[in-house]
Amino acid sequence: MSASTKSKKTTGALPEIGRETRLELYRLQLELRYCEKRAYDLFLQNLIKGTSHLSLGQEAIAAAFGVAMRPDDYTFCTYRGHAHTLARGASMEGVLGELMGRQCGLLGGKGGSMHLTDVAKGVMGSYAIIGAHLPIAAGAAWSAQYRGTKQVAVCFFGDGTTNIGAFHEALNFSVVWKLPVVFVCENNLYMEYTPISAVTAVANPASDRASAYGLPSINVDGNDADEMYLTAMAAIEKARDGGGPSLIEARTYRHSGHSRADPGKYRPEGELEKWLKLDPVVTYRERLLKFGFNDPTLKDVENEVHRKVDAATATAKASALPLIADIEKNVWADGSAAWRN
Amino acid sequence: MSASTKSKKTTGALPEIGRETRLELYRLQLELRYCEKRAYDLFLQNLIKGTSHLSLGQEAIAAAFGVAMRPDDYTFCTYRGHAHTLARGASMEGVLGELMGRQCGLLGGKGGSMHLTDVAKGVMGSYAIIGAHLPIAAGAAWSAQYRGTKQVAVCFFGDGTTNIGAFHEALNFSVVWKLPVVFVCENNLYMEYTPISAVTAVANPASDRASAYGLPSINVDGNDADEMYLTAMAAIEKARDGGGPSLIEARTYRHSGHSRADPGKYRPEGELEKWLKLDPVVTYRERLLKFGFNDPTLKDVENEVHRKVDAATATAKASALPLIADIEKNVWADGSAAWRN
Amino acid sequence: MAELTYRDAVAAAIAQEMKRDESVVFLGEDVAAAGGVFKATVGLLEQFGPKRVRDCPISEQAILGAAMGAAMTGLKPIAEIMFSDFLAVCWDIVANEIAKIRYMTDGQVSMPLVIRTANGAGSRFGAQHSQAVENWAMMIPGLKVVAPAFPADVKGLLAAAIRDPDPVLFFEQKSLYPMKGEVPDGEYVDQLGKAKVLRQGKDVTIVALALMVHRALDAAAILEKEYGISATVVDVRSLVPLDTQTILTEVAKTGRLVTIEENPRLCGWGAEIASIAAEECFWDLDGPIHRITTPHIPLPAADLLEDNTIPSVERIVREIRQQID
Amino acid sequence: MAELTYRDAVAAAIAQEMKRDESVVFLGEDVAAAGGVFKATVGLLEQFGPKRVRDCPISEQAILGAAMGAAMTGLKPIAEIMFSDFLAVCWDIVANEIAKIRYMTDGQVSMPLVIRTANGAGSRFGAQHSQAVENWAMMIPGLKVVAPAFPADVKGLLAAAIRDPDPVLFFEQKSLYPMKGEVPDGEYVDQLGKAKVLRQGKDVTIVALALMVHRALDAAAILEKEYGISATVVDVRSLVPLDTQTILTEVAKTGRLVTIEENPRLCGWGAEIASIAAEECFWDLDGPIHRITTPHIPLPAADLLEDNTIPSVERIVREIRQQID
Numbered sequence A, B: 001m002s003a004s005t006k007s008k009k010t011t012g013a014l015p016e017i018g019r020e021t022r023l024e025l026y027r028l029q030l031e032l033r034y035c036e037k038r039a040y041d042l043f044l045q046n047l048i049k050g051t052s053h054l055s056l057g058q059e060a061i062a063a064a065f066g067v068a069m070r071p072d073d074y075t076f077c078t079y080r081g082h083a084h085t086l087a088r089g090a091s092m093e094g095v096l097g098e099l100m101g102r103q104c105g106l107l108g109g110k111g112g113s114m115h116l117t118d119v120a121k122g123v124m125g126s127y128a129i130i131g132a133h134l135p136i137a138a139g140a141a142w143s144a145q146y147r148g149t150k151q152v153a154v155c156f157f158g159d160g161t162t163n164i165g166a167f168h169e170a171l172n173f174s175v176v177w178k179l180p181v182v183f184v185c186e187n188n189l190y191m192e193y194t195p196i197s198a199v200t201a202v203a204n205p206a207s208d209r210a211s212a213y214g215l216p217s218i219n220v221d222g223n224d225a226d227e228m229y230l231t232a233m234a235a236i237e238k239a240r241d242g243g244g245p246s247l248i249e250a251r252t253y254r255h256s257g258h259s260r261a262d263p264g265k266y267r268p269e270g271e272l273e274k275w276l277k278l279d280p281v282v283t284y285r286e287r288l289l290k291f292g293f294n295d296p297t298l299k300d301v302e303n304e305v306h307r308k309v310d311a312a313t314a315t316a317k318a319s320a321l322p323l324i325a326d327i328e329k330n331v332w333a334d335g336s337a338a339w340r341n
Numbered sequence C, D: 001m002a003e004l005t006y007r008d009a010v011a012a013a014i015a016q017e018m019k020r021d022e023s024v025v026f027l028g029e030d031v032a033a034a035g036g037v038f039k040a041t042v043g044l045l046e047q048f049g050p051k052r053v054r055d056c057p058i059s060e061q062a063i064l065g066a067a068m069g070a071a072m073t074g075l076k077p078i079a080e081i082m083f084s085d086f087l088a089v090c091w092d093i094v095a096n097e098i099a100k101i102r103y104m105t106d107g108q109v110s111m112p113l114v115i116r117t118a119n120g121a122g123s124r125f126g127a128q129h130s131q132a133v134e135n136w137a138m139m140i141p142g143l144k145v146v147a148p149a150f151p152a153d154v155k156g157l158l159a160a161a162i163r164d165p166d167p168v169l170f171f172e173q174k175s176l177y178p179m180k181g182e183v184p185d186g187e188y189v190d191q192l193g194k195a196k197v198l199r200q201g202k203d204v205t206i207v208a209l210a211l212m213v214h215r216a217l218d219a220a221a222i223l224e225k226e227y228g229i230s231a232t233v234v235d236v237r238s239l240v241p242l243d244t245q246t247i248l249t250e251v252a253k254t255g256r257l258v259t260i261e262e263n264p265r266l267c268g269w270g271a272e273i274a275s276i277a278a279e280e281c282f283w284d285l286d287g288p289i290h291r292i293t294t295p296h297i298p299l300p301a302a303d304l305l306e307d308n309t310i311p312s313v314e315r316i317v318r319e320i321r322q323q324i325d
């Protein structure tokens, strides 16, 4: 644990964050926040079927990486991936349309909320089976290394994911091959309903294990977009420069339940309230005001994002349902699903 | 790595090793050595078909645990498990008979060299798929804990095994449940033909990862039966007393190839010679002489073990081939293989 | 007889067996304090305490490995794998370890354990949370495989699975969890390996499993009423051991066999049954054997797409009419 | 035409494809410096260097995960899983990720990769190193599945698999590695999804795969010579895509179908083919469809037991005689 106190130093040498970047960090956090809230509303209207896992409260992490990454970098997300997908510039109607099972959805309704993907924007998929995407992200990083493109792969996952085998294999593999991949553990204190502390041998499920892969321990406040941004920049830079992988543990909290079905009753009293005070979007706004941004500027941004979400919602609602005839399309590269001649 | 230097202290508080125990450690190492050599000879005579993975050079580890364990403790081995099976008192003709595919074999020829098992002696199986037996050993430890029997499970595996997911899951799980299980990594420097250093992010594949599970780092000379014995006693005691799991890394070397098929050409020049000088059986004999055992006593032991191996060989050779009619037996508890009525 | 949901029948069976046998323990992810993500095990922690009902990390290999190690040393574990799709992350423990150890050790090791898992489609969860994978399990020698369609069978067959000395994979169809049905009161234990004839007909024998049993019954009713086609419906219930006697007898009576599988087409359990019928009651067949399966594709997520992918009542009616006409 | 072993044909195909396409890379355990535990990839490291031919830790999930991530970003990886039994430790990556991602993303992601693996019995390695698991792969929508019986097919079909834009599981029968056969010189690429009629007969159509093709041919020769039974032998070669045309045509001609599978009985690929024949050429059948498979048990290790477990030439002869008589 002594190593973890050192972690903040890694951000020490980095440049200050410019005003434009700060505003972009705010704007992006708002986009994720408002869009997730809209997704929640659409549920209540029964316009979204199936399940859904919101990132409410965790937006600073996705936003910081969204701003820090190069357009051709790769993102790998989990089922809780709406925010990370949007943060790379995927179309909002594409996201909402997919949740609603419409033709305009990123996956035409085939993937659903847990599998958002937008290859054109570098979003290489959302994976719903815990741990699988860590080695896959390593593979994309390997490909970038092999092709010499200086692309970086960023892979997001939760605290609970650190206890599955694929985590271990991916970390060791990536370090041995010195791959340009950044592993980002969003520690929101819970797996589904079980506190991570009840099922994990160490206090910090990711950073206390970094040394097992010869990596420095990095702990960061996942609700602080600035700190996240600087940490992201450092890790991405390191990867791009051939310095190999990083493992970042960002502490945060999800405001809603694990998924649509979860009222979150397992939370001790007062826990949610405490974390609501640390709401990344609210606290970032306060910081911007302190840093000399004026209220009308921020209101403009807020209104702009509201309009964007409304427009995306309208487009998605207006979009047609997928065609039943398309069900048996795109199993194979030739577009078909034929397993026989 | 600083923690690893501390490891030897754990053995400091332990009682001296008695003369009888020392002789038993010698005897047992000889048994494993001579029996493995015999297995090799039987190969050359084409009496053993299939593959086989010898523990030549690594005997001190299995022998030390064999002496340190209580009769009702559980052993879990790998395909390289002849030594660990014999060290618990499994019959030698049962082992050789199994390698030769005879009726007297521990498994009647069904399991073969990679699956030696003798439940009556606490040998709960040899597992040929890397990593699987670590969580299974944890389960046996859980059962002992649940039943309150104070039994301990000991699980042997190689350096290469530390890079597979099941290793990680088993370690975390065992610590969280505080299970009476001792994980013993025999680091013989190679997976099959690839040096472990070429594929592992840390120098000590097991002990450098202990901290990832909140465990102390334990490094021990796997070719020193005394040191191994004291380390084993300490870890077993801790487990039996409710202190939870240990992870031990024992450094050693295999004198022969990975398996029957392997001439071991990937070894750098001089490496084998260096390790042959550290042969655990030879060096232990020298130590015993220094400690005042006389040569005739040791010769007696050696002759006795030779006789035992010869007798076991003869019995196994004389044993009938398994019955073809038994092929479809023992899939189910009722003895049958019926999948339909 | 009380009315219970399919979901509550799970907890009822586990509680019944835990009460009578202290060696029965239960472990899984979010199963204890939270009562399971499908709420199928609510109340067990309260009733049997944290020593016997245990929450686990997201470590499926460790969960099933622990269950296996416990089963071979005197306990009778029930392990939950939350969604059957996740069997893939611990498939080695299931297919190579649990299934084989008794045979490999020539009978030295016993493996009395149950793996319960939520199987199948209908919840719009997409391709990684909706698969029907009962054929994965059927394929592996050494596993028994059960998939109930009714709350009473959930209770009776789960209890039987827990008492069985061999490893049983117990597939609960997740969209059936809210379904209600009569369940015998008091201790209730059924028998593995018995199919049930739910309806007797003359023209065709429909063999189905789990969710598909309900669709088969609905289709049979429509076929009868609207098209005068009279169908036998057999609920397989247990794929291993397989009640070939009942199936072959019923096929022989009608001369026609149609299987209805939720699993994707290739190497589904229906193929196995078709191959048995094509060999053993070939001369009783009056026409081709027909399999109705989910097409051989990953499952799409959107409700409209999902509903048009797994076999529907309309499709069953349509295809059986085509077969018979 | 040169004579090559089945083993050397593997390296020849990989070398051929690596030479023409720089995006082809190869990874696995002990495959580079050591040339593979079956020596099937000797020389590739020397020829193509350590950037393209890579040794890996014992981390099958990482190996296939890395292959998948590389395949979706422009490379064409060939990954080796040393023994097909080990597919179980990375089954999630195979069955849930590699197989499904193109469909789930509605075609956004491509998955041009090959997983090569040593499959099947005959080496006395026991139940965890001898399984024939081609049916595991066939069962999963989104995977192509190939299993060659001859050195020429190893070269031609492996080259085709590498060029194929979809994921291919390539099963090499490990006891065939030393087998020699004529292999076309120079660039040689075959086509996936084509069965081959190796022998034309009148009385029965035998459909076989990999090692079983050789036993089928031997059995056919004996049946002809000693019993006057004339058999067609079809080498399936590719389970997905499946050449149902060739199979059904040949079955229709003889009116009899016998499948010979190395995989254990339940839900083997033969069941699928039997079910297709029982539906689509039912009226051409002159008698029951018969499947010869490994019994539904884990494989025993001892030579005598192993030899009497997987289908032998004698058993094939005996059972076909019983069928035909």
Ligand SMILES: Cc1ncc(C[n+]2csc(CCOP(=O)(O)OP(=O)(O)O)c2C)c(N)n1
Pocket (backbone or CB within 6 Å): A080, A128, A129, A130, A131, A157, A158, A159, A160, A161, A162, A188, A190, A191, A192, A258, C029, C058, C060, C082, C086, C089
């Ligand atoms: C292999 C596997 N096991 C279990 C699950 C069910 N599951 C879905 S999300 C989840 C909790 C994940 O926790 P964490 O990694 O902390 O991510 P979070 O949901 O908190 O973002 C679980 C257990 C799964 N999807 N895959």
Ligand SMILES: Cc1ncc(C[n+]2csc(CCOP(=O)(O)OP(=O)(O)O)c2C)c(N)n1
Pocket (backbone or CB within 6 Å): B080, B128, B129, B130, B131, B157, B158, B159, B160, B161, B162, B188, B190, B191, B192, B258, D029, D058, D060, D082, D086, D089
């Ligand atoms: C999952 C899995 N992958 C690969 C193998 C093939 N294999 C057998 S032994 C071995 C090397 C194991 O190395 P280590 O753990 O160091 O044990 P050692 O053989 O040195 O005792 C490998 C790769 C296997 N049996 N299981």
Ligand SMILES: [Mg+2]
Pocket (backbone or CB within 6 Å): A158, A159, A160, A186, A187, A188, A189, A190, A191
């Ligand atoms: Mg979490």
Ligand SMILES: [Mg+2]
Pocket (backbone or CB within 6 Å): B158, B159, B160, B186, B187, B188, B189, B190, B191
């Ligand atoms: Mg080793």
